[in-house]
Each structure stands twice: as structure tokens, then as C-alpha cells.
Amino acid sequence: MAGMVIVGAGEAGARAATALREEGWDGPVTLVGGEIHPPYERPPLSKAALLAEAEPVATTVLDRDRAAALGIDLILGTEVTAIDRAARAVILADGRTLPYSRLLLATGARPRRLTLPGHERALYLRRFDDALALRPLLRPGVRLAIIGGGFIGLELAAAAVARGCAVTLVEALPRILMRGVPAGIAAVIADRHRAAGVDLRTGIGIDRIEPDAVVLADGSRIAADAVIAGIGAVPETALAEAAGLAVDNGIAVDATLATSDPDIFAAGDCAACAHPLYGGRRIRLEAWRNAQDQGALAGRNMLGRGEAIGAVPWFWSDQYELTLQIAGLADEGRTTVARDLGDGAQLLFHLAADGRLVAASGVGPLGKIAREIRLAEMLIAQRAAPDPDALASPAVRLKTLLAA
Numbered sequence: 001m002a003g004m005v006i007v008g009a010g011e012a013g014a015r016a017a018t019a020l021r022e023e024g025w026d027g028p029v030t031l032v033g034g035e036i037h038p039p040y041e042r043p044p045l046s047k048a049a050l051l052a053e054a055e056p057v058a059t060t061v062l063d064r065d066r067a068a069a070l071g072i073d074l075i076l077g078t079e080v081t082a083i084d085r086a087a088r089a090v091i092l093a094d095g096r097t098l099p100y101s102r103l104l105l106a107t108g109a110r111p112r113r114l115t116l117p118g119h120e121r122a123l124y125l126r127r128f129d130d131a132l133a134l135r136p137l138l139r140p141g142v143r144l145a146i147i148g149g150g151f152i153g154l155e156l157a158a159a160a161v162a163r164g165c166a167v168t169l170v171e172a173l174p175r176i177l178m179r180g181v182p183a184g185i186a187a188v189i190a191d192r193h194r195a196a197g198v199d200l201r202t203g204i205g206i207d208r209i210e211p212d213a214v215v216l217a218d219g220s221r222i223a224a225d226a227v228i229a230g231i232g233a234v235p236e237t238a239l240a241e242a243a244g245l246a247v248d249n250g251i252a253v254d255a256t257l258a259t260s261d262p263d264i265f266a267a268g269d270c271a272a273c274a275h276p277l278y279g280g281r282r283i284r285l286e287a288w289r290n291a292q293d294q295g296a297l298a299g300r301n302m303l304g305r306g307e308a309i310g311a312v313p314w315f316w317s318d319q320y321e322l323t324l325q326i327a328g329l330a331d332e333g334r335t336t337v338a339r340d341l342g343d344g345a346q347l348l349f350h351l352a353a354d355g356r357l358v359a360a361s362g363v364g365p366l367g368k369i370a371r372e373i374r375l376a377e378m379l380i381a382q383r384a385a386p387d388p389d390a391l392a393s394p395a396v397r398l399k400t401l402l403a404a
Contacts, residue, residue: 002028002099004302005090007080007239008106009033011041011288012268012295014062016104019299021070029072030098031062032090036077037128038063043288046155047318049131050138051162058128083243085261102263102302105251106295107236109269109286114147114229118209122229125152137226140164145214145224147206149176151317152230154189158319161196168199168222170214175202180315181361182330182348184338188363192320233286235270248272250284255308257298265302267294276308277380278332278358289314312377323366327377328359337391341368349376355385378402 004020006013009031017031033039040058049056067074075092082091089099111124125134134156137144142165146153149171160167169176177186193200205217214222235250246252246260250272257265257273268291272284293311300307315326333350341347345364352358360376362369375398379386382402390396 005100011291013106014039015295016299050159109233138163148230267298330359332358
């Protein structure tokens with residue numbers, strides 16, 4: 001009997017599998033993953049997994065016992081090599097064929113690789129096994145060069161400094177966190193890294209990697225016992241492309257996460273979704289909550305629910321004692337309103353030309369940031385256009401704006 005097949009045993013795939021059961025589907029559910037580990041959460045890999053004194057254990061999303069209890073067939077350590085749309089089946093690397101009535105592609109993304117001379121020396125962090133390999137390198141006195149000033153590179157830098165490494169981080173763009181993070185928020189994070197002893201080098205590229213150093217474009221050398229690259233991720237679209245599905249910076253899906261084949265859906269890091277909150281702008285998000293939200297939505301829509309995505313994009317990063325959180329898409333804003341939350345915490349509201357709140361960015365201690373961002377997220381979902389003066393005033397509670 002053909003059932004529901006999910007390719008990709010990560011956060012999105014696991015959430016979709018459990019959603020199918022929660023929504024009452026009693027037919028076959030098969031979850032196929034290339035890793036040997038049951039589905040686990042990735043955010044701890046650049047934080048707790050590197051900082052813990054004891055050998056880390058993956059934080060599972062769906063372990064074997066729960067999968068068995070739900071009647072979900074976990075096939076791990078096996079890649080899917082092809083989709084046969086005419087036969088409505090997927091082909092596994094071991095030769096097996098799995099028929100499907102509906103198929104979900106939750107194939108995720110892979111690290112973007114360096115191509116410069118000496119690139120073979122660089123290490124990457126994407127999977128649990130990568131974190132296990134990196135842990136022994138993070139010890140006192142090790143000279144660590146990190147290439148890339150995005151979330152992964154910065155979280156790695158914070159963990160490495162905490163473990164006693166001498167860290168130099170190189171970012172080719174003019175500042176860190178150029179993608180999606182306002183300059184004022186990024187400046188707070190940069191200052192905190194410098195205060196911790198990280199040598200931040202921005203606005204300069206890499207010429208090559210040598211056995212004991214990274215050579216920059218200006219000829220200067222950074223002594224390095226180890227090199228880690230965090231220069232972004234590439235969506236895993238090969239299966240979709242080979243099957244003739246539409247691809248546009250990810251597997252192209254509509255607001256219900258359906259691909260150009262109505263019986264095939266995509267969710268998570270690999271999916272580029274036409275988002276209703278932003279006028280149908282196609283957005284691909286590499287974020288933990290997005291994988292959760294899209295996975296659950298895909299599971300429901302594989303059953304014919306036809307629900308459009310309504311979740312507001314949300315990102316977060318913990319570095320030192322600081323939390324950075326962003327709700328919405330800051331680049332959709334035309335004007336910015338700042339709110340001082342005290343204790344070094346700040347909040348930026350990003351308004352569209354018509355006054356609608358489209359994003360909020362915050363940085364500071366978790367207790368100062370989380371609730372405010374959550375309320376801003378709800379305002380964004382309501383398509384609210386709050387009074388800018390009220391947004392700027394700490395005396396005006398965001399909850400009152402939400403009620404209004």
C-alpha cells in the first residue's frame with residue numbers, strides 16, 4: 001500500500017511524520033534519512049554540544065521508541081537516489097523502491113564549501129558527527145581561524161573562546177551578520193566578541209589556507225592550528241531538480257508548501273516558500289522554528305488541508321550572555337523605530353512604507369528580549385500598523401498595542 005513518504009530525517013521531516021499521526025492518518029508513514037542518527041535538533045551543535053564537559057548526546061526530536069509507538073517506519077543511514085514521479089515512488093541507494101501517495105522533501109541544506117587553495121584543510125559544522133569531531137580541537141591555547149561572520153561562525157567563536165582558544169574570525173563583507181540583521185544589532189554582537197578576546201577582521205577576503213596559517217587577500221597571515229568555515233548553506237535540491245520540479249533558490253513551493261507537482265511537498269531549509277505575509281515573496285529560511293512550523297504544516301497539507309503558511313519568520317542566536325532575536329524580515333522595512341529596554345537591551349521595529357510592522361530585532365539578556373519579540377511577532381502576524389511614538393516609548397506596553 002502506498003503511504004506517506006518523507007525524505008529527510010531532520011527537524012522538518014520528523015515534525016511532518018508526527019503531524020500525520022496527530023491529524024489521524026492511519027496509513028503507512030516512512031521517514032528516510034541519510035544519517036544514522038534518529039532526527040535531532042541542530043541548534044545545540046554550535047552551542048551546548050561544544051561547551052558541555054561530558055560527551056554530548058544528540059537532542060532527539062523523534063527517537064526509535066516513539067517512532068515505533070506511532071507506527072512510523074524509520075529508515076536511517078540510507079540515501080534516496082531518485083524520485084520516479086510517473087510511478088509515484090522513490091528509489092533508495094540500496095535498491096529498494098518505496099511507493100508514495102504523497103511525498104515530502106525535507107532534504108535540508110549542506111554547508112557551502114570553500115574553493116580557494118588549501119580549502120581541504122577547512123572543517124565545517126552541520127551534523128552531530130561534525131560537532132563530535134570539532135570538540136577535541138577546542139582546548140586552551142589552540143589558535144583557531146573561523147572564516148565567516150554569520151550565525152554559525154559567531155556561535156563557534158563564542159564557544160571556542162569559552163574553551164580557551166585564541167580565535168580570529170574573518171568576514172569578507174564590511175561587517176558581521178550582513179544577511180538579515182540590522183547594523184546596530186550586529187554592532188552590539190561585534191563589540192561583545194571583541195570584549196571576549198575574538199580578533200574580528202571584516203571587509204577582507206581569504207587568499208589561501210596553508211598548513212599552519214590563513215593568508216588574507218592583503219598578504220597578512222593568521223597563524224592557525226585549525227580552520228573552520230561557516231560561509232552559508234546550499235539547499236539540497238538535487239533530487240527535486242532531477243525529478244523536474246521547479247527550483248528557485250530552493251525547492252519552489254506555494255503558500256501550502258506544495259511543489260510544482262501537487263502530490264509532492266517540500267519543507268524546511270530546502271524549501272523556498274511564497275509567503276503571504278510578504279506579498280508572496282519567495283523566502284527560504286534556515287531556522288529551527290521554521291523547520292518545525294513548515295514540517296507540521298506540510299504534514300497537515302499532505303492530508304489535503306490546504307492551509308496557507310501564517311507563521312512569522314523567527315531567528316535566534318545565543319552568544320555569551322546575549323540573545324539575538326529577529327521576528328519577520330527586517331529588509332522589508334523602510335523606517336526603523338528604536339526602543340531602549342534598559343540593562344543594555346535594545347529593540348528595533350521595522351516598518352513598511354504604509355506603516356505596517358514587518359519585523360522586529362532585539363539584542364540583550366534573554367529575559368529582556370524574548371517576551372517583547374514574541375509580542376512584536378504577534379503584531380506582525382496581525383499586519384498591524386502601530387503608532388511609531390508608542391513603539392519607541394518603553395512606557396507603552398506592547399501588549400496594549402496588540403489589544404488595540
